[in-house]
Amino acid sequence: MAKSQPTSIWRGLDRKAMAVAEFTFRQQRKRLSTWVVMGVGLLAMTVLTMFYVDAMSRSYEAIDQDGDSFDSDGDGYPDGQERMLGTDLYSSFDHPGLFDPPVAPDDPSVWVNEDDIDWDNLAEGSYGVDDDGDCNVEGRTTSQKDANRNGVACDLVVTSSLFGEPIVNSDGYVDEDPDDEAYAKEASHRAFVLAIGKFGFVFLLGIFVPLFMATGLIRDEMTSGTMHFMLAKPIARSEVFLYRILGFLGLAWPYMVGMIAAVAMVTGLVGPSDGFYRFSDLGVWFAVLLASLFAVLVYSMLFCLLGVMWKHGIVLALPFAAWELGMILTTLGAPDAAILRFSVIGWAMNVVDAGAAMAWTDTGLLVATGMWGGGYGGPLEGAEALNTFASNTGLGLAPLPTMILSLGVLLFQAAGCWLLGGALFKSKEID
């Protein structure tokens, strides 16, 4: 039957790849352990998402950071109103009620959360808007209005300390009493997206799905003897290795896509936004997706290799998972640490951070102003969480080159594990 012969060697390879991948995919689907692992993953992500929904639906206490809702002199006018209209805060005989025509006193709540956080309003090096107008009052001199000496009246300047910590230098009375709830929700939302993206998807699912499903891809068949059927066919062992992984990815990748899409859907609908959905997060989710898929690829190759190396390969994989945990924690505080180059997760985190830097250009400002908190008290609620989970990209490159380089490195790691695993498998005697 000459006509049925493979037209080229690639065609034959392609058919073999499909056969092994399809076989592996169906085999995994028939296993209870597959559904247990995926079910536990789903459960964990659902619980985390419920915490998020709770954080979004609770109300946050409106704190009067600058204390200007207080009526210091007891004349019925809040300090903020008196300051803006130029009357004496500490004299009950000087207040806007004596104006002609008299001005009615504001309700104290007007002077709580009177200054929004202006993350939409950026200019190079100069941030902040005097929403309530108490900086730009007539009675203040030009030099008072530009206390930070950057030539712009009533703004904030964010600089870096020697240790890279942002320092906010305010002209005074700018963003001094931000909207606590607006800030907390925006910051918590971003913190959650980054936290579940980095720790939930890339790290937890990214490691544990391959750990339980890919470690035995070759080893289980070697142990049970069923590998003999496959190895009695004209197929190289490194091909078997690769195609088994492809079959595993056929199940694991759609699972990751589904989980990430579901969480992205929920957070997009529940999160703070002007429209019905937060489209601005999609870039971050896409980066999380890319990082997760590549992490699953590298980890599955590596764990399958460890399974080939030793029948208790999972024992070798666990210390590695611990190492990766150490590395992901390192990325939070020191994303540019050189040791991260020797991990998988460090490169995957670069991808997420690069995506976040491209989708949310103002996260740094949000963290800086939130940690500053108006200049009177401690950080705003949500600021510390966002500060924890948001990191700079670690390579000192622009976001896009960082992402491309990191994905390239992950691909290289996967290819290295495949070559090594294939060679190791080839040298194994199978009883």
Place this chain on the structure above:
Amino acid sequence: MMPDMTQEGKAAKGAWTPDLSVPTVYLNAVSKSYGRIHALSNITLGLSGGVTGILGLNGAGKSTLFKLLMGKIRPSAGEVRIFGEDPWKNPAPYARVGFVPEHEKMHDWMTALEFVSTFARLHGMSKSQAKKEAVRVLDFVGLTEVADKEIGQFSKGMRQRTKIAHALVNDPDLIVLDEPLQGCDPLARTTIMNVIRELGKMGRTVLVSSHILSEIERITEQIIIVHHGKLVALGNLHAIRERLDQIPHTIRLVGKDIKALAKDILDHPAVFGLSFPSNNELLIQTYHFGQLHAELPRIVVENGHQISEIDNPDDDLESLLVYLTGGSV
């Protein structure tokens, strides 16, 4: 459930073409040891065409020999070649090989048709082609009716036949079967034996291992006897057996009127001893086993005796090995 013995159509064999000037199976001074245990020592062997039975007790080295041929393990010394290629280094010759492993574990979640067609695709066949070939070989081993049932529900004999179908799907020139009859019921045994004989008639090189002499005897005359990792005999089973006939042999009969039968047999020139282990049991010692075995049924029938059982406790591999190795099994 008798198999259809006509194989039609050849499976795609890919780009690899075998060297026909060399033996299909060739082993040159091959040894395999695991640490200090010598599983095989210094085996030299060349085989092409026909059915060859590999006989040996459990642990004699039959499976080790097959694993070497199938590139699962690497020889400690010597060279292994199938179709002139080193199977440890190059899996390409397996395009022309079918292998039935001894392992009982199979992919129980697959149907027989899925199992055979999935592995057929590893020969580079398309999906539809693989299915067609799978249907053909499942019919060949007599499993058409259960082709769509899960292997997990199969009897031992059906599982063995599924494994054989999987090995035959590429229409191989060399078929290696490791203990294919083990654990099978009599019907499955007969079917599998017929299949193996048929493959031999088709000119394929078939290697089949067993530790039961009578099984191999029903399949082929060409045998190799492996013992303690060494090749102790290679050749025609009948020639070996004829020489075996010259050594004392026992035939055991069970019947009602066993002493009357003993009287009729006593005069036969081949008989040199009789004994009665129990009331209805008779043991006959003979120097000409083949001759007596051939004449015994006639004697029984002519004198109207009733025999319920007849067997040859000595006519097994152990006795053959005692003879071949001079008494050291």
